[in-house]
Amino acid sequence: MISDRELEVLINEVFEYYGYDFSGYSKASLKRRVERLYQIDGISRFSDVLSKIRSEEGYVKHLVEEITVNVTEMFRDPLFYKLLREEIVPVLATKPFIRIWHAGCSTGEEVYSMAILLKEANLLHKSLLYATDINSVVLDTAKKGLFPLRMIKQYAENYRFSGGSEDFSDYYTANYGLAKFSCELNEKMVFSQHNLVSDASFNEFDLIMCRNVLIYFDKHLQDRVLRLFDSSLSCLGYLALGTKETIKFSTVQDKFQQLNREKIWKKVK
Amino acid sequence: MEESKIISGCKALLIGGSAGSLEVLIEVLPKLEQLKSFALIIVLHRKSGEDNLLENLISIKTAIPIMEVEDKVPVEPGYIYIAPSDYHLLFEKDETISLDTSEKVNYSRPSIDVAFESAADVYGPSLAAILLSGANADGTAGLQAIKEAGGVTVVQKPESAEVAYMPGYAIENMSPDLVLDIRQILEFVKNINTSK
Ligand SMILES: C[S@@+](CC[C@H](N)C(=O)[O-])C[C@H]1O[C@@H](n2cnc3c(N)ncnc32)[C@H](O)[C@@H]1O
Numbered sequence: 389m390i391s392d393r394e395l396e397v398l399i400n401e402v403f404e405y406y407g408y409d410f411s412g413y414s415k416a417s418l419k420r421r422v423e424r425l426y427q428i429d430g431i432s433r434f435s436d437v438l439s440k441i442r443s444e445e446g447y448v449k450h451l452v453e454e455i456t457v458n459v460t461e462m463f464r465d466p467l468f469y470k471l472l473r474e475e476i477v478p479v480l481a482t483k484p485f486i487r488i489w490h491a492g493c494s495t496g497e498e499v500y501s502m503a504i505l506l507k508e509a510n511l512l513h514k515s516l517l518y519a520t521d522i523n524s525v526v527l528d529t530a531k532k533g534l535f536p537l538r539m540i541k542q543y544a545e546n547y548r549f550s551g552g553s554e555d556f557s558d559y560y561t562a563n564y565g566l567a568k569f570s571c572e573l574n575e576k577m578v579f580s581q582h583n584l585v586s587d588a589s590f591n592e593f594d595l596i597m598c599r600n601v602l603i604y605f606d607k608h609l610q611d612r613v614l615r616l617f618d619s620s621l622s623c624l625g626y627l628a629l630g631t632k633e634t635i636k637f638s639t640v641q642d643k644f645q646q647l648n649r650e651k652i653w654k655k656v657k
Numbered sequence: 658m659e660e661s662k663i664i665s666g667c668k669a670l671l672i673g674g675s676a677g678s679l680e681v682l683i684e685v686l687p688k689l690e691q692l693k694s695f696a697l698i699i700v701l702h703r704k705s706g707e708d709n710l711l712e713n714l715i716s717i718k719t720a721i722p723i724m725e726v727e728d729k730v731p732v733e734p735g736y737i738y739i740a741p742s743d744y745h746l747l748f749e750k751d752e753t754i755s756l757d758t759s760e761k762v763n764y765s766r767p768s769i770d771v772a773f774e775s776a777a778d779v780y781g782p783s784l785a786a787i788l789l790s791g792a793n794a795d796g797t798a799g800l801q802a803i804k805e806a807g808g809v810t811v812v813q814k815p816e817s818a819e820v821a822y823m824p825g826y827a828i829e830n831m832s833p834d835l836v837l838d839i840r841q842i843l844e845f846v847k848n849i850n851t852s853k
Pocket of ligand 1: 522604
């Protein structure tokens, strides 16, 4: 296993050479990601990874891509989407214009799921979905709306469990092992690279979705990011986190009201 | 080390298991009144999305309080923690839990190896772990890491396990400190931190 000291040196080196700051990431998870990077790149000594960072052009992109965890699904946790559909979307519907931020959107499955919900509520035309991630590689996939066909059965099932009643296959066309989601869905999406560690707020939103991203951060960085979300939410806007994430260890918790025991909070102050 | 050996200075006991392990817990947990200054963390393989099912099953079998596992909850003595489905369970140096949705390990998430290795890194010799019944090779590498870090490793006696593969695999590939049947496992847990 990579030692605590080596991890620290690596974090400093990546920051110095590339400007990416991983010092607030969960050390337990980051250690495993670096070990995985060793495996992928056939690295056996710590000095090898350092020399790659210092001298290999383009290594940063690879490093960010492999260190971040990009696992995602459409309608991940169907009951969460059911709640969105039944409780949150009707509130959003009362607004003249709907702005949503997907922070840490990965390859976009979450954003397309949201677009489907909005379309079915006949709200997509007056919505804008901002989807951001630190990893530029996943954003390229997200823009295309191309997902592996072998996952579709699972996604269609998730969709149904989330309360969807349309024919899921109407939303995509199958081609060479890929499902291409209809252009109508991504017309209202804006993708861009944004680093939650260092970049500022860029708009005001009615709903911020940041699911399964904070788990990779330590408590201190979680707090920083939650404050960024707080300052990017409109009054009575909603914040949605992953099923095992919470704001209860953060300084913003007093400004939010949780919806029952669900992972959705309303900004009340 | 023999069966009666009393473990002291233990901050966390991890129990990992797969097929046939719930039966062991259901037998052992009702006979435990409290956890003497250590936390019990249970990592079982199961289908995704069955969180409440397992939590409820365990909670009706024990008087010991169960702490809901959310990201960054502190690990506190006296409580039971149950690894949620679909996340790997990791430990931070400040003795909080982190969750992680990265790739499955040994076809499993949570993976016992992942939780054990991470705990070994944080707790070193203040850790004990028990590997129970199962049909998977998960847990062996984790036990090895715990052993190397100075923790105590226990494997369920394969003859007493509903599915002998997992404990058998561990015994073949590392040398656990103890190999115990269900009754002995109960004694082992009861004796943790009881010496003065
Ligand atoms: C596990 S995925 C979550 C995807 C999706 N939200 C979901 O719940 O299925 C986590 C994402 O967070 C991104 N991420 C990690 N660090 C980030 C940072 N500092 N700023 C923005 N995104 C980040 C990763 O690149 C990855 O795509």
